[in-house]
Amino acid sequence: MSPRAYRLGRREADTEKTRARIVAAARRLLLSPRGFAESSIDAVAREAGVARMTVYHRFGSKRGLLQGIFDDLAARGGMSELRDVFRNPDPLAALSEFISVFTGFWTSGRVVIRRLHGQGVIDPALGEALREREERRREGLRVIVKRISEKEGRPRAAAFDDAVDTLFTLTSFETFDSLARGKRRPPDVTALVHRLALAAIRGEPPRGGNKPS
Amino acid sequence: MSPRAYRLGRREADTEKTRARIVAAARRLLLSPRGFAESSIDAVAREAGVARMTVYHRFGSKRGLLQGIFDDLAARGGMSELRDVFRNPDPLAALSEFISVFTGFWTSGRVVIRRLHGQGVIDPALGEALREREERRREGLRVIVKRISEKEGRPRAAAFDDAVDTLFTLTSFETFDSLARGKRRPPDVTALVHRLALAAIRGEPPRGGNKPS
DNA sequence: AATCATTTATACGTACTGTCTAGCCAAAAG
DNA sequence: CTTTTGGCTAGACAGTACGTATAAATGATT
Numbered sequence: 001m002s003p004r005a006y007r008l009g010r011r012e013a014d015t016e017k018t019r020a021r022i023v024a025a026a027r028r029l030l031l032s033p034r035g036f037a038e039s040s041i042d043a044v045a046r047e048a049g050v051a052r053m054t055v056y057h058r059f060g061s062k063r064g065l066l067q068g069i070f071d072d073l074a075a076r077g078g079m080s081e082l083r084d085v086f087r088n089p090d091p092l093a094a095l096s097e098f099i100s101v102f103t104g105f106w107t108s109g110r111v112v113i114r115r116l117h118g119q120g121v122i123d124p125a126l127g128e129a130l131r132e133r134e135e136r137r138r139e140g141l142r143v144i145v146k147r148i149s150e151k152e153g154r155p156r157a158a159a160f161d162d163a164v165d166t167l168f169t170l171t172s173f174e175t176f177d178s179l180a181r182g183k184r185r186p187p188d189v190t191a192l193v194h195r196l197a198l199a200a201i202r203g204e205p206p207r208g209g210n211k212p213s
Numbered sequence: 214m215s216p217r218a219y220r221l222g223r224r225e226a227d228t229e230k231t232r233a234r235i236v237a238a239a240r241r242l243l244l245s246p247r248g249f250a251e252s253s254i255d256a257v258a259r260e261a262g263v264a265r266m267t268v269y270h271r272f273g274s275k276r277g278l279l280q281g282i283f284d285d286l287a288a289r290g291g292m293s294e295l296r297d298v299f300r301n302p303d304p305l306a307a308l309s310e311f312i313s314v315f316t317g318f319w320t321s322g323r324v325v326i327r328r329l330h331g332q333g334v335i336d337p338a339l340g341e342a343l344r345e346r347e348e349r350r351r352e353g354l355r356v357i358v359k360r361i362s363e364k365e366g367r368p369r370a371a372a373f374d375d376a377v378d379t380l381f382t383l384t385s386f387e388t389f390d391s392l393a394r395g396k397r398r399p400p401d402v403t404a405l406v407h408r409l410a411l412a413a414i415r416g417e418p419p420r421g422g423n424k425p426s
Numbered sequence: 427a428a429t430c431a432t433t434t435a436t437a438c439g440t441a442c443t444g445t446c447t448a449g450c451c452a453a454a455a456g
Numbered sequence: 457c458t459t460t461t462g463g464c465t466a467g468a469c470a471g472t473a474c475g476t477a478t479a480a481a482t483g484a485t486t
Contacts (some may be wrong), residue, residue: 004486006430011484015432036335040473051434062474112332121331122249165392166405174387179378194380199412217455219461224453228463253442264465268466275443 006148019058021048023072026065030112036119041065060166063126070116070130077105082140091147095201096194099171102137103190111172134172141167148201166200232271236285239278243325247405249332254278274340276300281328283343290318295353308414309407311357312384315350316403319389326386354380361414379413 008015025048029039041062045052059065083102088094106113120127145163169175170193179189221228238261242252254275258265285373294314301307319326333340358376382388383406392402 004429006485008431009431009485011431014484018433033337035337041475042473053435054433056475060397118331118334122335123329124246124248161395161397162405165394165397166409169388169391172391174385174391175382177386178382178387181378182374184374184378192375196379196409196412197408217460219454222464224455228451254444255442265463266466269444294472409461 016047018054019068021049021070022055022058022065024048026069027072028113030069030115035111035115036159063123063129066116066119066126067129069112070133073109073112074105074133077108079105086140086143091144091151095144095148095167095197098140099193099197100190102171103176103186103193106173107180107186110177110180114177114212117173138164138168140160141171145201167197170196170200231261231263231267231282235263235268235271235278236281237261238263239282240285240325240399243282243328248324248328275338276342279329279332279339280342282325283346286325287318287346288324290321292318299353300358304357304364308357308361308380311353312406312410313403315384316399316406319386320393320399323390323393327390346393351377351381351383354384356415376414382401383410383413386416 013103022044026039026044029043029047030036032038042052042056044065045055048055055065059068078101082098085094085097085101088097116126117130120130141164145167147159149160174191175193179192184192223283235257239252239257242256242260243249245251254268255265257278258268261268268278272281291314295311298310298314303347327342329339333343354377358373358380362373362376388406389402392405393399397405
């Protein structure tokens with residue numbers, strides 16, 4: 001009747017290893033040209049050298065597995081550097097670093113992130129989960145923009161949201177994925193985005209009488 | 214043996230009607246909250262009041278159906294106005310109109326386009342088909358940027374590709390979809406994008422010594 | 427040695443895609 | 457009017473995938 005006390009102890013390391021193996025296998029399959037088509041739970045389990053049921057025990061569902069992959073990417077992909085960014089006293093420099101960090105992150109898991117985002121559009125629940133994680137990026141940008149406007153003294157009201165949302169868009173994966181093509185390497189993308197970002201926070205109205213109709 | 218000559222004549226109108234009914238039904242289902250989950254071929258056929266086999270006869274596969282939906286959107290969504298845009302002698306004004314036309318297009322089919330793009334990421338073949346259709350947008354921007362640089366005399370070499378790709382990104386569905394949130398209506402998005410677009414073609418280097426690291 | 431959590435093996439149920447075949451129907455061709 | 461043609465339909469089938477249920481095997485913990 002009374003359950004006996006039981007801690008995993010040494011076993012915990014093993015279970016973490018299987019979990020990692022599954023995530024790694026899924027990531028590998030997601031990278032393949034056929035992408036999602038090859039990433040059935042069955043295929044992932046085989047690639048990881050594990051039974052199909054184990055995947056369900058660890059992640060509950062395919063959705064859970066995909067969320068696990070994303071979190072794994074975020075953990076490895078240099079997101080930890082964000083702490084340092086906000087320690088920078090110069091907010092404009094912080095913005096620069098912020099952009100660099102995310103360019104790096106998108107680069108590190110480009111194909112996988114692209115597929116995850118795609119699936120996030122198809123599966124509303126997964127999309128919501130991914131969007132939740134992205135909101136931290138927006139929150140970070142709010143802090144930076146606030147500091148900039150305090151320092152430079154530009155307190156226009158609606159302009160604040162415009163600046164934040166614009167920067168959020170400019171630092172999004174989709175923008176990166178669209179710009180990083182042809183001969184343009186990640187640092188070049190960073191430079192491009194940086195220029196646009198400065199234009200966005202400068203907030204000057206268009207001159208020359210070419211108002212959008 | 215020798216097949217008799219046969220033209221559809223009046224029947225053609227009927228077949229076009231069924232085709233339209235199927236596309237409309239699919240679009241309707243794609244709009245529903247559950248989105249793709251409810252858009253099985255079977256469900257589409259039922260919604261259109263048509264047999265499942267008919268859908269296969271018309272579109273060949275689910276992929277074909279989705280391509281059909283996209284083409285249908287482009288045909289209805291004001292893409293025809295693009296002709297007029299390029300008749301505008303002032304290239305900067307043309308750019309303005311170009312942005313407006315696409316903001317309008319993205320607005321008109323926002324949810325459906327979002328789901329199609331998502332599926333385009335999952336299904337490489339569909340993705341290629343969609344990308345092909347998008348290349349016309351890039352081509353149009355090349356023309357506009359060329360005219361601008363001729364008029365304003367800014368012949369920097371690499372800057373040309375940068376300007377085109379940046380404008381392509383700024384006028385993409387993803388940018389629109391990211392910016393059009395909260396209280397921001399489509400015209401506001403147009404204005405935001407327009408400002409950034411001008412910054413992009415102006416091509417000034419960032420000042421103030423905040424180079425991206 | 428008893429207990430517990432992880433992992434496995436196997437079988438089901440359900441849903442969807444895509445193919446095939448045979449047949450129905452109305453418009454076109456003769 | 458009769459025959460032909462092509463779009464549409466009906467039903468069955470194979471293949472694949474997700475998710476669930478159940479019982480059992482494994483090996484560390486107590």
